[in-house]
Amino acid sequence: MRRPSMPWPFDPQQERAPALGAAMPALTRAYDWSATPLGPPDGWPRALTCTLATVLACRVPMILAWGPGHIHFYNDAAIPVFGAKHPAALGAPGELVWAEIWHIVEPLWRDVMAGGTVGGSDFHVAIERWGAPEDRSFDFSYSPVLDDDGGVGGVLVTFVDTTDTVMARQRLAFRLALADALRGLDDADAVIGCATRMLGTHLGADRMGFGEYDEATDIVHIGRDWTSGEAVSLAGASLPLAAFGADVKALLLAGGTLRVDDAAADPRTAAQAQAYAAIGVGAVLAVPLVRERRCVAILYVHARRPRRWTDAESAMAEDVAGRIWDAVQRVRAEEALRAADRRKDEFLAMLAHELRNPLAPITTAAELLQRGSAEPAQVTRASGVIVRQAAHMKALVDDLLDVSRVTRGQVVLQHEELDLRDVATMALEQNAPALTRRGHVLTVVPAPHPLPVYGDRVRLVQVLSNLLNNAARYTPEGGRITLALGGADGHVEAAVEDNGPGIPADLLPHVFDLFVQGARSPDRAQGGLGLGLALARTLVALHGGTIAAGPGAEGRGTRIVVRLPRAAPAAQTG
Incomplete structure (x- = not known):
């Protein structure tokens, strides 16, 4: 039974509520109390009117459940526990008011109606104040209220909502446990897996994950996630952020936390409702990680059905997102x-x-x-x-000193107007003996037009010479080496390609780092210190250019491309 909306019997602004008896005529005129199972107020037991006067005048939360049907009365302080059920809960039977927890409440009230008392601290129940289950905790006392005949006529409920206190203790315990769990991990995937499992379980979510965001491609790369078993894992997926809605993308890139209680109804996600449903998302909480004004990662929490996210849950997700990022960065740095x-x-x-x-x-x-x-x-x-x-030893020592000077910024470039074709010719002359000695077939693809650059002649020759020397060392005798020159879109470039064994995939991201060198083999016993590419990268960067390595055109060997800014016309003419 649902009661129509009713105003309170007493003005909450009054300093003191009047005795119920004095107010009874006004109550009778204002409400159709005869429609409740208790009938007209004139026929109410005196014990009910007296107890109700106390309840309504009290400033702490109190509920009076009267009679076999547990008809509900409550004061202003108790309104928050009812949420959207107020004011229809006034005069309604307890079985309807607390339908979601009636299997818990009814046995306790039955004991009280039999003359007992019940109480507890931090009692946990999932109530529906706003149409969705919500975990709350209470300190409470259920006491019997005697009727006019000395029997038990109802249940007096006094309570204090301790949810915030309980959740604060739980958050502190969770943070300590998470810190302990992450401290011993030395792998980024393990960090993400552990943190998402712990927070997902703590929040009672269906899926939780952490994806790193690539601003250039607008893609979120999900390495690891956790599921409760009710949702499909998204681990390994690469998803465009724009697919989740323009408003969602804008909010996350601006650093705002996304809280969607119902993906099908929220205006920010309704247009993509099918996409959310396809991956089992009814509600979503998403936290962006913004570093140096850029979104670098997104932590997400998914529920398969609509769910009302709380401020505390949002704050916890934000805290954990930062902890994951810091732990991942620590692990990667280590x-x-x-x-x-x-x-x-x-x-x-x-x-x-x-x-x-x-x-x-x-x-x-x-x-x-x-x-x-x-x-x-x-x-x-x-x-x-x-x-x-x-001389050989001196060359080795010179290489060491050269790298030291360049990496510490102690080299001053002598800029002049150059043609990259001339630079390439000088580099070829320096490496001719090494190329001839091993019988390599050298192919030069010249540029038909000048390739103007503004830079240091000696250092640019050194860059191309290092690339050619590397190719000669790593390419078997009789192999092919190509030097191609060209340029477009404001840059000039030189590409050195060989048909040797190529750079291993695990070495490729580090090939320009100091001291990195491929495995030695008998056919390149002359060795080297592995400094050439690191030196080349630094020198190219000092010229405002880039250097990149990858497989050759046929999928084998190595191709390294140096790109430099094309000299401006003013620089060409002086």
């Missing part, structure tokens, strides 16, 4: 440090090997000369060995 440390150790071992190699022939030649009995021809040969190997 991974990078470990990788850099490993590369440093490998480099030092390689450096020791490269320096030791020329020392052996130098030592042998020096011992021969020290005897003083060598023939003139032997002296000449020994001297030649010392000169050549010392």
Whole structure:
């Protein structure tokens, strides 16, 4: 039974409510109390009118459930617990007012009607104040109210909503548990998996995930997610952010948290309702991670059915999103440090090997000369060995010093007007012996027109020379190496391509880092320090250009492209 909307029997602004008896005529005129199961107020038991006067005058939440039907009366302070059920709950039976928890409340009230008392602290129930289940906690007391004959006529309910306090304790406990769980993880996917599982379970969600956002492509890449078993996993999916609605995208990119209680009804998502339904989303809570004014990731919480998200849930999701990002960045930084440390150790071992190699022939030649009995021809040969190997060692040391100066910004570029074709010719001349020695087939694809650049001649020659030298080292004898020149759209470029074994996929993202070098093989025993590409990247960047590596045109080998800004006409003419 639903009661029509009714005003309160007493003005809440009054300092004190009058006694119910004095107000009874006004009540009788204002409400159709005879329509309730209790009948006209004139026939109400005196115990009911007296108790109700106390309830209505009280400033703490109180409910009076009277008679076998538990007809409801309550005061102003109790209104929040009813939500949208107020004011129709006035005069309505308890079974209708609390239909969603009647299986919990009715046995307790039955005990009270039998003369007992019931109470508890932080009692947890899921009530529907606004049309959807909502977890609430209460300190409460159920006491019997005697009727005029001395029997139990009703149940007096006093309560305090402790939900905020309970949730604050739960949030603190959750944060401590999450911090402990994430502290020992050293893998980004493990961090995301652990955090989404813990928060998804805590919120009672159906799916939760963390996707990194690529602003250039407008794609959210979801590496890991968690589901309750009621929703399909989205792990591994790449979804365009625009597909979730223009308003949603605008809000998230602006750094705002998205709270949608009903995806089919919310005006921001209604147009995409089918898309949301297709992935099992009835309600969504989404938190963007904005760093340096850019959205870099999005944490999302999904419910399969409409659900009212609370401020506390939103705040917790925002907190966890930041913790996930910080933990992921920490893990990745630690991974990078470990990788850099490993590369440093490998480099030092390689450096020791490269320096030791020329020392052996130098030592042998020096011992021969020290005897003083060598023939003139032997002296000449020994001297030649010392000169050549010392030059090799000097070249290695020069490479180390060069990289150190460039990476620390101690190199000053001597800019001048250049034609990239001339730079390429000089680089080819420097590497001609290495290319000839190994029998490589060199193909040069020239540009039909000048390729004007403004830069340092020596350093640009060094860049192309390093690329050609790398290609010669990594390409088997008799292999093909191509140098192609060209340019368009305001830039000029030089591409060096070979048909060697290519760069391993796991090495490709780091190929321009210091000390990175591919695995050695017998056919490139002359080695090197793995500094050429790192030096080339830094020098190209100092010229305002870019350098990129990838597989060759036929899907094998390596192709490295250097792009430099085309010189402005003013620079060309001086």
